[in-house]
Amino acid sequence: MPAIRAARDAAERAAAAADLIAALPLQQRAGLLRSLADSVKLHTQKLVSAGSNETGLTHARLETEARRTEVQLRMFADIVESGAFLDVMVDLPDPEAIPAARPDLRRMLVPIGPVAVFSASNFPLAFSVLGGDTASALAAGCPVVVKAHEGHPRLSALTAELASAVLPAGALSVVHGREAGPELVRDSRIRAVGFTGSTRGGRALFDMACARPDPIPFYGELGSLNPVIVTAAALVERGESLAHDFIASLTFSQGQLCTKPGVLFLPAGHGLETQLAEEADAVPPAPMLGQWIHEGYTAALTALTSHPDVRVLTGRSAAAATPGHDAVIPTLLSVSAKAVRSAPELLHECFGPAALIVEYESQEDLLATLPLVPASLTTTVHGREGTDDELARLVLTAVPAGRLLWNGWPTGVAVTQAMHHGGPWPATTSPLHTSVGGTAIARWLRPVVYQNMPDALLPPPLRSDNPLRVPRRLNGVVEQPAV
Amino acid sequence: MPAIRAARDAAERAAAAADLIAALPLQQRAGLLRSLADSVKLHTQKLVSAGSNETGLTHARLETEARRTEVQLRMFADIVESGAFLDVMVDLPDPEAIPAARPDLRRMLVPIGPVAVFSASNFPLAFSVLGGDTASALAAGCPVVVKAHEGHPRLSALTAELASAVLPAGALSVVHGREAGPELVRDSRIRAVGFTGSTRGGRALFDMACARPDPIPFYGELGSLNPVIVTAAALVERGESLAHDFIASLTFSQGQLCTKPGVLFLPAGHGLETQLAEEADAVPPAPMLGQWIHEGYTAALTALTSHPDVRVLTGRSAAAATPGHDAVIPTLLSVSAKAVRSAPELLHECFGPAALIVEYESQEDLLATLPLVPASLTTTVHGREGTDDELARLVLTAVPAGRLLWNGWPTGVAVTQAMHHGGPWPATTSPLHTSVGGTAIARWLRPVVYQNMPDALLPPPLRSDNPLRVPRRLNGVVEQPAV
Numbered sequence: 001m002p003a004i005r006a007a008r009d010a011a012e013r014a015a016a017a018a019d020l021i022a023a024l025p026l027q028q029r030a031g032l033l034r035s036l037a038d039s040v041k042l043h044t045q046k047l048v049s050a051g052s053n054e055t056g057l058t059h060a061r062l063e064t065e066a067r068r069t070e071v072q073l074r075m076f077a078d079i080v081e082s083g084a085f086l087d088v089m090v091d092l093p094d095p096e097a098i099p100a101a102r103p104d105l106r107r108m109l110v111p112i113g114p115v116a117v118f119s120a121s122n123f124p125l126a127f128s129v130l131g132g133d134t135a136s137a138l139a140a141g142c143p144v145v146v147k148a149h150e151g152h153p154r155l156s157a158l159t160a161e162l163a164s165a166v167l168p169a170g171a172l173s174v175v176h177g178r179e180a181g182p183e184l185v186r187d188s189r190i191r192a193v194g195f196t197g198s199t200r201g202g203r204a205l206f207d208m209a210c211a212r213p214d215p216i217p218f219y220g221e222l223g224s225l226n227p228v229i230v231t232a233a234a235l236v237e238r239g240e241s242l243a244h245d246f247i248a249s250l251t252f253s254q255g256q257l258c259t260k261p262g263v264l265f266l267p268a269g270h271g272l273e274t275q276l277a278e279e280a281d282a283v284p285p286a287p288m289l290g291q292w293i294h295e296g297y298t299a300a301l302t303a304l305t306s307h308p309d310v311r312v313l314t315g316r317s318a319a320a321a322t323p324g325h326d327a328v329i330p331t332l333l334s335v336s337a338k339a340v341r342s343a344p345e346l347l348h349e350c351f352g353p354a355a356l357i358v359e360y361e362s363q364e365d366l367l368a369t370l371p372l373v374p375a376s377l378t379t380t381v382h383g384r385e386g387t388d389d390e391l392a393r394l395v396l397t398a399v400p401a402g403r404l405l406w407n408g409w410p411t412g413v414a415v416t417q418a419m420h421h422g423g424p425w426p427a428t429t430s431p432l433h434t435s436v437g438g439t440a441i442a443r444w445l446r447p448v449v450y451q452n453m454p455d456a457l458l459p460p461p462l463r464s465d466n467p468l469r470v471p472r473r474l475n476g477v478v479e480q481p482a483v
Numbered sequence: 484m485p486a487i488r489a490a491r492d493a494a495e496r497a498a499a500a501a502d503l504i505a506a507l508p509l510q511q512r513a514g515l516l517r518s519l520a521d522s523v524k525l526h527t528q529k530l531v532s533a534g535s536n537e538t539g540l541t542h543a544r545l546e547t548e549a550r551r552t553e554v555q556l557r558m559f560a561d562i563v564e565s566g567a568f569l570d571v572m573v574d575l576p577d578p579e580a581i582p583a584a585r586p587d588l589r590r591m592l593v594p595i596g597p598v599a600v601f602s603a604s605n606f607p608l609a610f611s612v613l614g615g616d617t618a619s620a621l622a623a624g625c626p627v628v629v630k631a632h633e634g635h636p637r638l639s640a641l642t643a644e645l646a647s648a649v650l651p652a653g654a655l656s657v658v659h660g661r662e663a664g665p666e667l668v669r670d671s672r673i674r675a676v677g678f679t680g681s682t683r684g685g686r687a688l689f690d691m692a693c694a695r696p697d698p699i700p701f702y703g704e705l706g707s708l709n710p711v712i713v714t715a716a717a718l719v720e721r722g723e724s725l726a727h728d729f730i731a732s733l734t735f736s737q738g739q740l741c742t743k744p745g746v747l748f749l750p751a752g753h754g755l756e757t758q759l760a761e762e763a764d765a766v767p768p769a770p771m772l773g774q775w776i777h778e779g780y781t782a783a784l785t786a787l788t789s790h791p792d793v794r795v796l797t798g799r800s801a802a803a804a805t806p807g808h809d810a811v812i813p814t815l816l817s818v819s820a821k822a823v824r825s826a827p828e829l830l831h832e833c834f835g836p837a838a839l840i841v842e843y844e845s846q847e848d849l850l851a852t853l854p855l856v857p858a859s860l861t862t863t864v865h866g867r868e869g870t871d872d873e874l875a876r877l878v879l880t881a882v883p884a885g886r887l888l889w890n891g892w893p894t895g896v897a898v899t900q901a902m903h904h905g906g907p908w909p910a911t912t913s914p915l916h917t918s919v920g921g922t923a924i925a926r927w928l929r930p931v932v933y934q935n936m937p938d939a940l941l942p943p944p945l946r947s948d949n950p951l952r953v954p955r956r957l958n959g960v961v962e963q964p965a966v
Contacts, residue, residue, distance in 0.1 A: 019880070067582040082959075089901035089921075099550040100895055107901040112914065191907075210693035214908040217915065385937050392940055397502070405934040412583055417959050418572035418590040420932035424674075425697040431595060431674075431929040432700065438572075438959075439930065446914040447922065449903035451888040454868050457875055471961070476561075476900050476921075478954070478961065 003177025007145070007184050010173035014114035014143035015189040017170025022111040022141040024168075026468060030077040033139060035166045036130055037073035040066055043162055047155065051124045054152040056287035061253060068126045071415045076139035076441065079417070083470030085109070085139075085441050086461050090474050093452075103452045106462040109445035111141035112217075113191030116184040118205070120196035121289050122256045124152040129159035129174055132435055133194035133219075138171065140444035145190070146174045147181045151290045185209050185218075192444060195220040196258075196435060198296070198351070199426055206429045219443050220429035221421070223349040224377040225262040226410045229366065229395050232267045233384035234407075242382055243272045246355075247279040249409035251330050254286050255353030256293065259378055259410040262349055265366060268336070268359040276357070277314040280330040287327045288352060294326035297352035301331060304356065307346060309339035315354065328352055334359065337369040344372040363391060370398035375424035378403040378410035400424045402434070486660025490628070490667050493656035497597035497626035498672040500653025505594040505624040507651075509951060513560040516622060518649045519613055520556035523549055526645055530638065534607045537635040539770035544736060551609045554898045559622035559924065562900070566953030568592070568622075568924050571944050573957050576935075586935045589945040592928035594624035595700075596674030599667040601688070603679035604772050605739045607635040612642035612657055615918055616677035616702075621654065623927035628673070629657045630664045634773045668692050668701075675927060678703040679741075679918060681779070681834070682909055689912045702926050703912035704905070706832040707860040708745040709893045712849065712878050715750045716867035717890075725865055726755045729838075730762040732892035734813050737769050738836030739776065742861055742893040745832055748849060751819070751842040759840070760797040763813040770810045771835060777809035780835035784814060787839065790829060792822035798837065811835055817842065820852040827855040846874060853881035858907035861886040861893035883907045885917070 024032070040047065048062040057065075079085050086108045094102040115137040119128035126132060129146050137144045148156035153176055160174040175184070184190055185208045193209055193216065195202050202220035209218035230242055249261055266272065288294045305312055315331025330353040337360040340346055346356060360366040379401040381392045396404050402423035403410070413421055417438030424431040433443050455463050461470045472479045507515070523530065531545040540548075562568050569591045577585040598620040602611035609615060612629050620627045631639035636659055643657040658667070667673055668691045676692055676699065678685050685703035692701035713725055732744055749755065771777045788795055798814025813836040820843040823829055829839060843849040862884040864875045879887050885906035886893070896904055900921030907914040916926050938946050944953045955962045 064582045071581050078959075087922075091897075091899045091901040094899075097897065097899070098554050099547045100897065102897045102899055103891060105897060105899060105901045107903050107920075206698065207693070210690070210698075215689065215693075215912060216908075217913070385939070389937075389939050396940070402930065403932045403934060404936065406936045406940065408586060408935050414574075414580065414583065414585045414588060416574045416577075416580070416585055416588060417956070418574040418588045418932060420590050420930045422930065424929070425699075429698060430700070432925075434930060437590075437932075439570075442915075446907070447885065447903045447905065447917060449886045449901060449920075451886060452891050453887065453889045454872075456868070456872050457879070457889065473900070476565075 001179050003179040004183045006175045007180040010145040010175050011187040011189040013170040013173055014145050017143045018113055021143045021171050026080050030081040033073045033077035037070045039162045040070045050155040050158050055124050055289050065125045072132050073135045076135045079438050080139045088461050088472040105449050107449040108461050110448050112444050112446050114189055115142045115144050116190045116193045117144055117146045118195040119149045121149045121151040124155050127196045129156050136440040137444045140441050142444045143170055144172050148174050148176045192217045199223040218429055219433050221435045224258050224427045225349055226376050226378045227263045227373045227399055228261045228380040229265040231383040231388045233387045234382040235267055243275045249411045250355050251283045251353045252411050257411050263356045265358045268361050280314050280332055283330050285327040285329045300350040301354055310335045337365045340369050347373050373399045374426050375400040377423045377427045380405040382407055484662050486662040487666045489658045490663040493628040493658050494670040494672040496653040496656055497628050500626045501596055504626050504654055509563050513564040516556045516560035520553045522645045523553045533638040533641050537638055538607050538772050548608045555615050556618045559618045562921050563622045569944050571955040588932050590932040591944050593931050595927050595929050597672055598625045598627050599673045599676045600627055600629045601678040602632045604632045604634040607638050610679045612639050619923040620927045623924050625927045626653055627655050631657050631659045675700045682706040701912055702916050704918045707741050707910045708832055709859050709861045710746045710856045710882055711744045711863040712748040714866040714871045716870045717865040718750050726758045732894045733838050734766045734836045735894050740894050746839045748841045751844050763797050763815055766813050768810040768812045783833040784837055793818045820848045823852050830856050856882045857909050858883040860906045860910045863888040865890055
């Protein structure tokens, strides 16, 4: 099996390079990330062409994604340079400490070791070979082995080629083929896994990571329904513009986003059916990322529409717009909140441009139904400030999510330090962690404390004179390093 | 099964109390922790008497442990009060952001929900009902269900009684009986688990947590060999005092500590055999924590001593000193590094006062053997500053551990914010986390980001005027709250 051999070889290269990558000075590590960003910028057109051919995504969409990829790499370069991610704490000796005298203790985070990254089908640049998982792992000082997605192998190879011109040997390898994935998760040299994809695929790999003789952390970003709740007051105030913006969010990238609003709660008798159907119908048919996505989408949609209480407002499949890529148009389904309570399996992700509109009769009806929505990446309330505050508080605690939005739309995840892109199961396998935002780096770091260690044996961030001037907490108080 | 019913009832109580506990203002949460500390202090003698009867540990040992328990609770009270543990980040809107305009994003950590804590046999106070796991989870705002250890049920009940006089209903429940443990790990209302105990028991529960329909974080602090490496230079300089201190560390609490130095690397021809054996023989026989510990210890020791290359320097079992508690005296075994390389299964934890002395012929011999030592909670080097720096660097990277010590002993884990008590598998199930030190609280918190949320709907730490004056990062820069 060449894929298995390739996975083993890549893990070996990563393990061999691990000490070197971990020891790269922070400035140099940041420099490599910026060189990667420069390379993505310089070769954007080549990357976009290759990606568009393979994925059916438009040039405009992929150009934005190339910018996102570049910005992510630069953000992690800044994070590395600041040194705050090392979370350094120094507790000086205290002979009077209770229950026993305290030694000199200096704690920091160190790289966890070689990381396997499973790239996403729907972000062939930003969550693929040089995407967020890779950027954050390299920033942490970990070598990376990327399992390329079968949806864009040539783009993956091209990106790997750009990276290899920049990075030290072993820092980043790319492997292809389905069999390579499980092999990486089971390889004893791999110390953590990042995954973006389906709940089913992610769960299978998560189970493998946990079942190892030596279990390792598995960070899976899986499916999400992303409920959006429109209050009665918001409906009265701006129902039409909400309907318009909803269709735009639903159909962006043909609904192939983990943050797509999959379920919309509207007050019964909302009167927006005609507008919603017309706006959905106005979206031109477009190809999906691949045949396998189309098949999964169709199967999930068929299960929903076959339920007797579900009405189809609009939607049908369309003929293939691009050879090999089945095209779709948006589909809108409608059901009462009461019916959902009898059939909670309707609250199920359809990865594509489909949404379920749930009509609720009253606040009680809404609040009785929301707890059936599985934990999500996002929960959104559209309400009227002041009027809806109490209801919004109840709604936002009813569905556990990693990101809570007011009067916005969950698609379009900002690249910035405070962003959190995660959530309790089934949104992810690890509720403490995020795959977007500055703290994504924390997934690849483990703490180590040095006890009574001479300065010469300490890593530079822990030395008494703080030569790198990293932020530290000294006896619990933030230390201001002299410049 | 009354134990299963009790576990379910306790999970229900915890779930019912979760919102209330999470919403307790930080000052009030800190106040509860301090009241618990006061209660432990006030009732120390009662707790120590009950604990000594059940565990065979001495009054002196348990008094120190009561102090540790109290200090831990007070440390977490301070941590809660400071608000730094919330890790608040505020990124203000930026219409110019790339690749898209940035909304207002405010991130903080929120309680993960009801936590199950498995208490330890060997710390019937400090890692039991009101121990470090409970203290950190309550500090995080999570209700706790403690699975009491069968080794000290009366002490557990007494501690629970003290706690119930202080805490709101549902904040802390204690359940007894073996069947209660798996039931808690599988209960859908439990959102995370803390465990201190054996590798076998911890692995079984970890597997259950991962196999749930909705997997949850499982933080298991398991076994550890804690290698101690003595260099040739240190041997020459202070061999006799090292031998003396080693026996003291090995036999403290009858070796029933997860940080016990289980393997000592000495240069071949060290000449300390007689002294080591004599000092070990001078330690009086003492009871172990219980019959089940004694059986496990004996079985592990028998496996080691039955190996043809292992020599017994000293040791034997002793008659029971206390009814029901088999007493033991220290056992020292010796083997060559070369033999260990042929039989790495000798590097196996014996939970009790036994250690394997591994004699190495040269630095090469030492460095070829160390990578066979399983990842540990601690790795210790005894060397001579200057002379041994290069060797020490190699040794400290050869065995991955959570705490690295220079010229000290791994037993006696300081209670302080920078402490880290963890390590890669098999030391723990979760290399990113710690069960001792300030960051133990991070195990029970998950991030949430609020997007464009009106101030009225934000939790107080995220509001624009920062009413609680918690430390925050504003656009990536530490904000100094006005006092």
